[in-house]
Every structure is written in C-alpha cells, then in structure tokens.
Amino acid sequence: MTDQQAQTPLLDAKGVSKRFGAVVALEDASLTISAGQIVALMGANGAGKSTFVKILTGALKPDTGHVRIRGTERRVGSPAEARRSGLVPVYQEPSLIPDLSIADNLRLGDTPVADFQHWVHELGIDGLHLDDMISALPLATLRILDLARALAVKPDVLLLDEMTAALPTDLVEKVLDTVRKQADAGQSVIYISHRFSEIAEICDRATVLRDGATVGDLPITPGVEEKVVELMLGAVLDKDPTRTSTAAHRPEGLPRVTVRNLAAGAKLQDVSLDLYRGEVLGVVALEGQGQDQLFDVLAGMVSPTAGTIALDGKTVSFNHPADAIAAGLSFVPGDRADGLLMERSVHENIALPQLARFAKWGAIGMKREAATVKKAIDRLQIDTRAQGEVQRLSGGNQQKVTIGRWIAAGVDTLLLFDPTRGIDVRTKRQIYLLVRELAQQGAAVLYYTSELAEVPAACDRAMVIFNGKVVDVIEAADADEQTLMRAAYGLTATAAVSA
Amino acid sequence: MTRHFLRHGWTAGLLAILALLFVFTKIIQPDFGTSGLDSLSRAMLPFAFATAAMAVVVIAGGIDLSVASMMAVAGVTAAVLMDGAGDGMTVVAVVIVLLVGLTMGAINGALIVVTRVPDIVVTLAMLYVWEGVALLILHAPGGSATPWLRELIVGPFIFPWLPRSLVFLAVCLVVVWVPLKRSKLGLSIYAIGSNDLAAYRSGVSVGRTRIAAYAVCGLFAAIGGLTLTMSTGNGEPIPGPYLMASVAAVVLGGVVLGGGKGALLGPIIAVIILRLVRMDLTLMSVDPNVTTIVEGTIMVVVVMFGGVLAYRGRHK
Numbered sequence: 001m002t003d004q005q006a007q008t009p010l011l012d013a014k015g016v017s018k019r020f021g022a023v024v025a026l027e028d029a030s031l032t033i034s035a036g037q038i039v040a041l042m043g044a045n046g047a048g049k050s051t052f053v054k055i056l057t058g059a060l061k062p063d064t065g066h067v068r069i070r071g072t073e074r075r076v077g078s079p080a081e082a083r084r085s086g087l088v089p090v091y092q093e094p095s096l097i098p099d100l101s102i103a104d105n106l107r108l109g110d111t112p113v114a115d116f117q118h119w120v121h122e123l124g125i126d127g128l129h130l131d132d133m134i135s136a137l138p139l140a141t142l143r144i145l146d147l148a149r150a151l152a153v154k155p156d157v158l159l160l161d162e163m164t165a166a167l168p169t170d171l172v173e174k175v176l177d178t179v180r181k182q183a184d185a186g187q188s189v190i191y192i193s194h195r196f197s198e199i200a201e202i203c204d205r206a207t208v209l210r211d212g213a214t215v216g217d218l219p220i221t222p223g224v225e226e227k228v229v230e231l232m233l234g235a236v237l238d239k240d241p242t243r244t245s246t247a248a249h250r251p252e253g254l255p256r257v258t259v260r261n262l263a264a265g266a267k268l269q270d271v272s273l274d275l276y277r278g279e280v281l282g283v284v285a286l287e288g289q290g291q292d293q294l295f296d297v298l299a300g301m302v303s304p305t306a307g308t309i310a311l312d313g314k315t316v317s318f319n320h321p322a323d324a325i326a327a328g329l330s331f332v333p334g335d336r337a338d339g340l341l342m343e344r345s346v347h348e349n350i351a352l353p354q355l356a357r358f359a360k361w362g363a364i365g366m367k368r369e370a371a372t373v374k375k376a377i378d379r380l381q382i383d384t385r386a387q388g389e390v391q392r393l394s395g396g397n398q399q400k401v402t403i404g405r406w407i408a409a410g411v412d413t414l415l416l417f418d419p420t421r422g423i424d425v426r427t428k429r430q431i432y433l434l435v436r437e438l439a440q441q442g443a444a445v446l447y448y449t450s451e452l453a454e455v456p457a458a459c460d461r462a463m464v465i466f467n468g469k470v471v472d473v474i475e476a477a478d479a480d481e482q483t484l485m486r487a488a489y490g491l492t493a494t495a496a497v498s499a
Numbered sequence: 500m501t502r503h504f505l506r507h508g509w510t511a512g513l514l515a516i517l518a519l520l521f522v523f524t525k526i527i528q529p530d531f532g533t534s535g536l537d538s539l540s541r542a543m544l545p546f547a548f549a550t551a552a553m554a555v556v557v558i559a560g561g562i563d564l565s566v567a568s569m570m571a572v573a574g575v576t577a578a579v580l581m582d583g584a585g586d587g588m589t590v591v592a593v594v595i596v597l598l599v600g601l602t603m604g605a606i607n608g609a610l611i612v613v614t615r616v617p618d619i620v621v622t623l624a625m626l627y628v629w630e631g632v633a634l635l636i637l638h639a640p641g642g643s644a645t646p647w648l649r650e651l652i653v654g655p656f657i658f659p660w661l662p663r664s665l666v667f668l669a670v671c672l673v674v675v676w677v678p679l680k681r682s683k684l685g686l687s688i689y690a691i692g693s694n695d696l697a698a699y700r701s702g703v704s705v706g707r708t709r710i711a712a713y714a715v716c717g718l719f720a721a722i723g724g725l726t727l728t729m730s731t732g733n734g735e736p737i738p739g740p741y742l743m744a745s746v747a748a749v750v751l752g753g754v755v756l757g758g759g760k761g762a763l764l765g766p767i768i769a770v771i772i773l774r775l776v777r778m779d780l781t782l783m784s785v786d787p788n789v790t791t792i793v794e795g796t797i798m799v800v801v802v803m804f805g806g807v808l809a810y811r812g813r814h815k
Binding site: 299301320321322325326331333337338339340341342343344348351352353355405 | 683686687689690693694696697698699700701702703704755759760
C-alpha cells in the first residue's frame, strides 16, 4: 500500500462489534480498502462474515466501532444510505423481484438503463429484452443482471458475495475480467468467495475473520492459501473429550445405505458413499457444494437425475418422505423451524412421525403413544412438561425433540443436517453423545456439519464434498480441522474418491 | 396452573364474557327465560355448524369461502328428498345429504391441491358454483322437512333450561370432532396448518390431508344446511349470511388465521357470544347499522386483548 492510499482509505471499518442477545457475532472486525483495490474477505462458517457484510452495507448498526467512507463517519445505517455513499452490494441470492420485468426492476432501484445494458452486454449476456419477466430467467443470468445493475450506478465500492457460485466457467471468467478491469480503473471491490483460485487471480489483499475479529490482513502472494487457512482456524483445539473411543468403528457386513454416482439439480454432481450400521459418517462441505441436495434425495424429497440408492443391498426409490421414513430413513433439518410444529406440544411433535410408520388412517393407540413419547422425553432429558408448546423450549431442547422423535418412531438411519447449528456448548455435547450412543446401538448416521471441530467429536469417518463431488474421505482420527478445511476448499490434490 | 390457564385461557375468557352477557341480558330483559334460550339456541345452530366447518379448514391452514353456498345445496337437497318421504326415507335422505356435503368439500380440496390455485380463489369460485347448484335443485324456497326430524331441535331436553338444539349441536360436534382429533388425520390437519414443510418431512401426505380437511368442512356445512331446513321446514336456495359470520367466530374463538392453532370449542362459544350480542342490541332497540359496528369492534378488541395477553405470557 502506498502512503497516499493509506492516508485516505475509501472505506475504513474499525473495531466493529455486534451482539445478538448473549451471542457475540462480531468482536473487533476491521477492514480497510483504498481506491482501485480488490480485497478478499475470508472466514470459516460462523466467523461473523455475514454480520460484518450487513454492517458494511448498512443493513445492521454496529454496537461499537465505526464505518468511515472517505473519512466521514456513517451514522445512520440503512442499505439505501450505504448505496448513496457509494457502497453497492451484490448478495449471494438474486435480489430482483421475480414477478416484475427487468425494466420495472431497474425503475424500482433508479438504475440507469443504458449503463445497465452496456454492462449486461460487456458481461456476455445477449438476447435479453427489458420486458422479460425475472421469474422466467435462469439463475446464472440473474446473477449477471444483479452485477450489471450494481455496476450501472458506478459505485465506489462494490461488494460481491459469492458472486461466482452459481455461474458456469465462461461467465466466471467474464466476471473476473470485468471486476479486475474496474479495479484498474479505480473502483474498489470487496470480494467474498470460497474459491482460492479466483482470489489468487484477482485480489490484492485478503482480510481474514475468525470468531468475530479480524485476525489478519495479508497481501496475496503464491502459497498464501496455507496461511489463510491457518488464520481462519486459529490455534488448533484439543480433541473433544466427549469422544468415547478414538479407534474408528470398523464397518462390517452389508452397508445400510449404498449410494452410487448420485446427481441431482445443478449442484450435486457425482457422489458415492457406503454408510454402515453402527457408524457416524460425517459430511464436510462449504456452503452450497451439493450437500443439501444429497440429503434431500436420501430423504425422499427430491428425485435424483442420475445414480442409485440401495438399502441393505436392495435398490430403492422414494417418491415421498413417507417412503423414506417407512424404509427407516429420516431427515433431521438443521433449521428446527423446518422440522417441528412450533405451536404444537412436544407430545404431538414426537407422535407425528410415528403415524407415517405405524398408524393407518384410524385412531392412534393412546397408551402406546403416551408410553413411547414418555420414553423419548426421558431418554433425551428434555427439560419440559410435555404439554407445552415446542416454541417455548430452548433451542437445544428443540433440537433434541427433532432428533428424538425419530428414535421414538424406531427409525434406524438418521440424516442429520447440521444438527448443532446455533445451540449452546453443553447441549452440543449432549447431542454428540446421543449420536454416538445411537450408533453404538446399531443406527447408521449421516452427519453433515458446518463446524469442522465436530467431526472428530461425533464422527467415525468424514467425507468431503467440493463442487458436488466427493473429494476425500478421512478417518476421524486424522480429521483435524486443518486437513478438513484444506479438503473443503478443494486444496487437496486427491482426485474423486468413493467413500 | 399458569401454564394450564394459558392453554385454555382463551376459552375460559370467552366463557366469562358469555356469562357476563347472560347476566346483562337478564338485566335488560327480566323475562328472558327458557323459551328465549330455546329460540336463541335454534337461531344459532346454522351459524355454529358454519363456524365448525370454517374452523377445520382454518386449522389446516386454509379457508373456505363457499361454506354458506354448500349449506344452501345441502339444505335444498334435504328439503327435496324429504318432501313427502316416510320415516325410513328420511334417514336415507339425511345420509345422502351428509355424503353430498363430504363430496362438495372434497371437490373444493381436490381443486386446491391439484390445480395449486390459492384456496381463497378456488373457494370463491366454488361459492358461485354451489350457489348455482342449489338454485338448479330448487329455484325457489320449497320442499319440506319430516316432522320427527324437525322436533329434534325444538323444545327442551330433560331439563327445562336445556334446549334440544344445543344437545343436537353438542352431539354432532362430539361425534365428528372427538374421533377426528384422536386420529392420524386430526393430528395431520394440525400439522399441515402449523408447518406444511415439517409435516411433509415427517411423512404426512399434505395433499391428501388438505382434501380430507375440506371434506370435513363440507360435512359440517351439510349438517348446517340440514339444520336450516329442519328449523324452517323448507329448503332455501339462496345462501344465508353465514360466511363472514363464521370467519368472525373462528377468529374470535381463538383459531389463528394461518393455521395450526385452536380447536372447536372456542369458536362455538364465540358464535353464541356474537348471537347474544346481536339479540341484546335488538332488545335495546339499537339501530341495526350500529349493531354491526359493535360486533366488529368487539372482534378487534378481543383479538387484540388476547394477543397482548399471549405476548405477556411469553415474555414473563
């Protein structure tokens, strides 16, 4: 950085902190960017990246610290104000209104149409009409329209959040070229991406967040990836004491679930795995690498476009979650609100999946139901009176209900999707113990987690998915965070392996 | 105890309002007695069944705007079938009317599930369709009702202060609702109203459950139409004012628009409250236009008050 640039940074965020109730999302985040620079903002899941982005774009107000634009402190935070001050974001999800035409969307945001059309052309999209409806356009086109709309207002600072995630390779190149050219012309860019190759190609610096604080600001040089990974992880933690045995479970016999060359949607490309009874198979992946689709297919919610699923050696196909549940497979979503009936009682929530397994349209056996529900509550140590609404329970207890109801229903294969997201450490431990205990009793568990530290604590093996494909399978004993993180970022040289 | 009160607090509150209203009625009309109770209860019957019908679909997360029209179809069907029929035929006629109700409801539900057109649009369209069907069956008020059936809802039952119509209502609701609530279907109805994604992921067949909920709605509407014919003695093809009244009672009765919460008892008490308010205002010879203003005001105030109480309960 030259002295002149250091004197007047275009955007300067310092000591930014933000709490949500008892949770500290940001502690001491900072980011400085001068004219013509491209800075990568990096951090592992839960590092506070999205909160920081929201503060930079004015969607949230920081508790402490300041965000200065051209040296003037920004006081009132609102996205519109951030936009006026020259900071324009392009978010991960398309932000165009689906039921309006392109022209109407432009009018809504006061976007100059001629400039917009210029950028759309520049980015390599042709044949669009301004009166095309947004809902009729493919996702990749929408991302480009979002970017063109941002460029058209000539922002001083452009914030790109996973801009290239949904784009085909040729468009990715166009976008990277355009961004680099804009930077050379004096525009600044904050670039958020999981792809080291892109960051190496266009960024000048990388600012790394960990646990809500900025822990490093490195110039991009060859081999900087390793340093960034180290910074994202921090000091490697001790092995979790809840782990009951370090010897990995030796699977034997026929696998409970066999998946071969599974593909679904745009993201899940080619996944094969064997899941045995008595084991917890971890799934490690960055956001949006196809893990959602893998779980959806196994749970009977989405039909695969290619590949096969076999249970105990027999090929199956599911048309409805009820089919998967009847076969003993059940999906536990990470977002509890998607899995539970929040206004209903614990009792009813536990009873519901049993219907799909046992009851026909007739009456529910009251005694048996009451007995299984009580057993489930005792076993999970759910702290409640079973009559209360689920929404009154703590997050941890809610999550125990989402898992426990399946055990009560006699399901032996669990598909846990990020089950410890947003719950406290003590409950997390209880969930690891529960999962281990279930596996010891013969359950087969597929366990996706966004927290790498959980893998050695809860899993026997871990399968790493990158770009819709399995890139590595690691024994829990070797699965330290560094190895997992490198694999998850696609940094291992190993080609696709079958789990 | 507090927990228990919070769960049943809404119904308890409604009962308290109802008791106060009875006291008030007795004050402004000292000779209000068993015959007044009987006529109030009979006048309330079709409203109560319309409300029960509406409550079931609202709990399932939907709405049915064709309730009053379905009642008209059921009412005229009953009047035509019973015209000059013997006692045995009457039973057959009642069974047919109930089946017609179930079928109409199932058609509503199936259209919503299959076409994916929003429930409010489908049932608005069906409001006109069923209205036309009723007029095709009977283009002017006519037909008749078998006397013994009519007597089911006239006069007292055992005790002089217990109207038969109230017993009839209670029996019908209990016979349909209690087994339903204890069944897989009942739990599934609450489940799809509370969160259809979670229900789907739990293995509930959302579409089939929705159709079944509308069918139960049609069944209650058919009973409501039957009571109309029973109390007037002939079939009336023009739908009565039951649609908005049923939505009002459902909301006042603690069923959340959007689904998943509530039961039948609250809405039924709410029906009695709304009828009693109307009767009292008539007794006090208040301008009928003011009556509707008062009814609307009561609804907003009670629901708002309930919301405040629920909020306080949650944040203690």
